[in-house]
Amino acid sequence: MTQTLEQYNAIIAECKSLFLRKAADYGTAWTILRMPSVTDQIGIKAERIRSIQEKQVNLVGDSIESEFVGIINYCIIALMLLDRQQAAKDLANMAILAQAYEEKVEIVRNTMLQKNHDYGEAWRNMRISSMTDLILMKILRVKQIEDNEGKTQVSEGVAANYIDMLNYSVFCLILMKK
Numbered sequence: 001m002t003q004t005l006e007q008y009n010a011i012i013a014e015c016k017s018l019f020l021r022k023a024a025d026y027g028t029a030w031t032i033l034r035m036p037s038v039t040d041q042i043g044i045k046a047e048r049i050r051s052i053q054e055k056q057v058n059l060v061g062d063s064i065e066s067e068f069v070g071i072i073n074y075c076i077i078a079l080m081l082l083d084r085q086q087a088a089k090d091l092a093n094m095a096i097l098a099q100a101y102e103e104k105v106e107i108v109r110n111t112m113l114q115k116n117h118d119y120g121e122a123w124r125n126m127r128i129s130s131m132t133d134l135i136l137m138k139i140l141r142v143k144q145i146e147d148n149e150g151k152t153q154v155s156e157g158v159a160a161n162y163i164d165m166l167n168y169s170v171f172c173l174i175l176m177k178k
Helices: 002-026 034-057 063-081 094-119 128-147 157-178
Strands: none
Touching: 002 063, 002 094, 002 157, 034 063, 034 128, 034 157, 063 094, 063 157, 094 157, 128 157
16 A cells, blocks of 8 residues: 555656646636536546557557546646635635645545555556546546536535546556556
């Protein structure tokens, strides 16, 4: 478990660094997005990963790894937007943005640690293509919940799905570094 946490934290550090560098370039233009747009952006990235996995050809050149990083950062964006406690103008401050990122990561990391304990690191025996499919399934679930105006009868809400997609993406990046 110690190895997993070290690997996990290293991946998150890379993602956070890219996120903050892009925020320095673009600001927090993403605060204008509605939730379905964020969901669709994550879906596009997951669809591209699956397409490359199936075709074994990458014509655009951006790596599968960079798409998983994108999923991670868009899931953080989704969690921030769901929260909406932080005003968009506050997130323009890099220190506040970095703190908000870290707060969301802490929630996601704790979920990973709990599930990793209970499932015994089963993800280490999974195929990256299977985790890609699970991310796509989670996207479809989120879209359905969004179409139902956020109402669920017995299911977890959208936040739990974004958390799972983020964690699957980190797991894929860990496995790809082997």
